Amino acid sequence: MKEFLVISGKGGTGKTSITAAFAALAQDMVLADCDVDAANLHMLLEPVTYHTEEFVGSQKAIIDPSKCTNCRLCQRHCRFDAIESTKTACIIDPLGCEGCGVCSYVCPQGAIALRDHVSGHWFLSDTRYGPLVHARLGIAEENSGKLVAKVREHAQRIAEEQHREYILVDGPPGTGCPVISSISGVDLALIVTEPTVAGLHDLERVKRLADHFDVPVMVCINKFDLDESYTAKIETYCQEQDIEVAGRIPFDKNVVYALIRGLPAVDYRAEPFSSPNGAADAIRNLWQAVLERLQSEPV
Ligand code: SF4
Numbered sequence: 001m002k003e004f005l006v007i008s009g010k011g012g013t014g015k016t017s018i019t020a021a022f023a024a025l026a027q028d029m030v031l032a033d034c035d036v037d038a039a040n041l042h043m044l045l046e047p048v049t050y051h052t053e054e055f056v057g058s059q060k061a062i063i064d065p066s067k068c069t070n071c072r073l074c075q076r077h078c079r080f081d082a083i084e085s086t087k088t089a090c091i092i093d094p095l096g097c098e099g100c101g102v103c104s105y106v107c108p109q110g111a112i113a114l115r116d117h118v119s120g121h122w123f124l125s126d127t128r129y130g131p132l133v134h135a136r137l138g139i140a141e142e143n144s145g146k147l148v149a150k151v152r153e154h155a156q157r158i159a160e161e162q163h164r165e166y167i168l169v170d171g172p173p174g175t176g177c178p179v180i181s182s183i184s185g186v187d188l189a190l191i192v193t194e195p196t197v198a199g200l201h202d203l204e205r206v207k208r209l210a211d212h213f214d215v216p217v218m219v220c221i222n223k224f225d226l227d228e229s230y231t232a233k234i235e236t237y238c239q240e241q242d243i244e245v246a247g248r249i250p251f252d253k254n255v256v257y258a259l260i261r262g263l264p265a266v267d268y269r270a271e272p273f274s275s276p277n278g279a280a281d282a283i284r285n286l287w288q289a290v291l292e293r294l295q296s297e298p299v
């Protein structure tokens with residue numbers, strides 16, 4: 001079994017559109033949406049969810065007012081200013097509480113307990129392109145890295161049970177905790193970038209991260225024809241870093257029309273009055289290049 005990650009240093013590069021198109025082309029992969037802060041792969045895949053589970057990502061402290069003597073010791077020790085004092089007892093602001101447990105440790109009355117906190121949900125679904133594992137983190141919730149690990153764990157389990165050779169992972173944007181959790185241990189990563197200053201800068205950052213985890217990478221330049229001088233700069237950088245540029249996808253309004261209809265770009269038939277779907281052809285070629293590389297990577 002091999003895991004293939006599609007990633008980008010920033011949002012808005014077209015990463016999920018490309019992942020959805022790969023899902024349509026591959027057909028028999030297990031799909032994992034690890035962009036848990038803003039999962040949207042499912043919007044293009046029409047999943048039928050058959051299992052939903054709570055994700056307990058942290059704990060929160062709770063004060064039992066009947067035991068609290070309002071001594072304020074907990075308030076003095078909370079480094080996160082999450083405890084307020086009222087006339088009769090202290091109370092904890094759940095949004096401020098980081099679940100460190102110090103208040104519970106210092107409370108002389110044993111009035112504070114730590115309770116599991118549900119930070120989001122994860123889902124198992126079937127799609128017309130194969131099984132999908134995805135998740136949704138609650139607003140302002142943390143521990144997205146743990147939730148990503150959970151999504152990958154279940155995708156791996158399904159791949160083993162169903163004897164599927166590949167797992168296709170839609171990674172989160174950026175280089176933070178959920179990205180680290182997504183990239184560690186995958187067999188190959190495709191970095192989707194765009195011909196802009198930010199695109200090149202973020203490509204460099206993601207490449208450094210991939211190097212740290214010893215993950216081989218390929219690059220795809222999306223909407224490459226919007227600024228061909230920057231496309232050339234990205235290609236020069238890739239040449240210097242010995243990175244294969246697996247594909248260049250042109251800007252194509254058909255991708256937008258496909259998204260409006262909730263379809264992967266490769267499943268969208270261009271209207272007779274519209275230009276040919278050049279992006280879809282480029283994505284098909286890109287997929288072939290990725291597949292060949294994936295097959296050649298050692299397990
Ligand atoms: S330390 Fe315990 S008893 Fe004192 S204010 Fe906090 S909860 Fe109440």
Ligand code: SF4
Pocket residue numbers: 060061077078079080081082083092096097098099100101102103104
């Ligand atoms: S668990 Fe930590 S962060 Fe939360 S209220 Fe207690 S001391 Fe503050």
